[in-house]
Amino acid sequence: MLSEKHILLGVTGSIAAYKSAMLVRLLVKQGAHVRVILTEAAKDFVTPITLATLSKNPVYSDFIKSRESGEWVNHVELGKWADLMLIAPLSASTLSKLCSGNCDNLLLATYLSANCPIYVAPAMDLDMYKHWTTEKNFEILNSNGVQIIDSDEGELASGLIGKGRMAEVEQIVRKVSDHFQDGIALTNKRIIITAGPTHQPIDPVRFIGNYSSGKMGFALAEAAHAHGALVTLITGPTNLTAPDSIERVDIQTAQEMFNAVNERFEHCDALVMSAAVADYTPQTPFQTKQKKESGGMNSIALKPTIDILKAMGELKAHQKLIGFALETDDELANGKKKLADKNLDMLVLNSLNDAGAGFGTDTNKVTFISSTEIREMPLKSKQSVAIDIINELEKLF
Numbered sequence: 001m002l003s004e005k006h007i008l009l010g011v012t013g014s015i016a017a018y019k020s021a022m023l024v025r026l027l028v029k030q031g032a033h034v035r036v037i038l039t040e041a042a043k044d045f046v047t048p049i050t051l052a053t054l055s056k057n058p059v060y061s062d063f064i065k066s067r068e069s070g071e072w073v074n075h076v077e078l079g080k081w082a083d084l085m086l087i088a089p090l091s092a093s094t095l096s097k098l099c100s101g102n103c104d105n106l107l108l109a110t111y112l113s114a115n116c117p118i119y120v121a122p123a124m125d126l127d128m129y130k131h132w133t134t135e136k137n138f139e140i141l142n143s144n145g146v147q148i149i150d151s152d153e154g155e156l157a158s159g160l161i162g163k164g165r166m167a168e169v170e171q172i173v174r175k176v177s178d179h180f181q182d183g184i185a186l187t188n189k190r191i192i193i194t195a196g197p198t199h200q201p202i203d204p205v206r207f208i209g210n211y212s213s214g215k216m217g218f219a220l221a222e223a224a225h226a227h228g229a230l231v232t233l234i235t236g237p238t239n240l241t242a243p244d245s246i247e248r249v250d251i252q253t254a255q256e257m258f259n260a261v262n263e264r265f266e267h268c269d270a271l272v273m274s275a276a277v278a279d280y281t282p283q284t285p286f287q288t289k290q291k292k293e294s295g296g297m298n299s300i301a302l303k304p305t306i307d308i309l310k311a312m313g314e315l316k317a318h319q320k321l322i323g324f325a326l327e328t329d330d331e332l333a334n335g336k337k338k339l340a341d342k343n344l345d346m347l348v349l350n351s352l353n354d355a356g357a358g359f360g361t362d363t364n365k366v367t368f369i370s371s372t373e374i375r376e377m378p379l380k381s382k383q384s385v386a387i388d389i390i391n392e393l394e395k396l397f
Helices: 015-029 048-055 075-081 091-101 107-115 126-130 131-143 169-186 215-226 254-265 308-315 329-341 382-396
Strands: 006-010 033-038 064-066 084-090 118-122 152-155 161-165 190-195 201-204 206-208 230-235 249-250 270-273 281-284 302-304 319-328 346-351 364-371 372-375
Touching: 006 015, 006 064, 006 075, 006 107, 006 131, 015 048, 015 084, 015 169, 033 048, 033 075, 033 107, 048 091, 075 107, 084 091, 084 107, 091 107, 091 118, 091 131, 118 169, 118 215, 126 131, 126 161, 126 190, 152 190, 152 281, 169 382, 190 215, 190 254, 201 281, 206 281, 215 230, 215 382, 230 364, 270 308, 270 382, 308 319, 319 329, 319 382, 346 382, 364 382
Parallel strands: 006 033, 006 084, 084 118, 190 230, 190 270, 230 249, 270 319, 319 346
Antiparallel strands: 152 161, 201 206, 281 302, 346 364, 364 372
């Protein structure tokens, strides 16, 4: 499962850092391409030359390669290179910084730039591991989609016996390998994901739109890509960016989104329709900007836009189809009706009555509706919700 995978390993200042040499060796032995970022504190326990020799790649620890030439290490490119980022060992200090957004070294800057799945293997002394701040920080990581490889119990560097030892390297490599095994159902599957709003022109400077930010759709695209899918992201107007390895198609209107989806649907394996497509559009957009004093905007005749989800449901053959519904009342009843009417395999239901859900937020609270079950999920980050949805898509295959 690790053959040709790009693993970015972060090593922090913990006595368990000595195990990173064996960790790199095992990852490389399984065919992975490994790059290593060392914090300054980690250098007290393991040398860059050891890890560079084992990984067959330079080891990074500073933003600056050469102050004379001005060469620097591009943390954004490192994050984009990785199929998975692993921080092992994860010290209590770095754990705290991951949760606070502190960015005072290369490892943290790369973590904040990474779009790939992130795994951490904590290592710290017993009382540190059990401290309420540590437990709270683990909760923050977990709720934001970071996978925690739990520490083992045993004798610690302090002489105490208890939990806090970094998991054995074989266990860590197995967890990383299992991540790609879990995604095998989507490997090379062609997945279309729609995102963002549509803008329906009233005149050359005005439009009908909605508050969708596109965050949910972009998170879905990144999660599907991380699971090995070949992703096409069809997005309305948004300020978000996606990795270069994801095909991106930018559109403005509902008709343009329909055309882009329809053109690709026959040859795709799944469509995840998370875009907030306008239900109505002006019948006849004005060709020139309408002045306030002209009275031309007193009323605007509207017509329905094409129902993309319903149209694809009617065309569906082998494809899996996941739709979204944002409701304000009778949520479940409306969601079940949409599932049946549009021939969906699954519906992701949002309610604007739930705090932290809906447009523009970094979190979401959804309910999965299929023909066999209704499952309400807790409030999570949109990245975590995206992983849950992609996991459900894998089950459909």
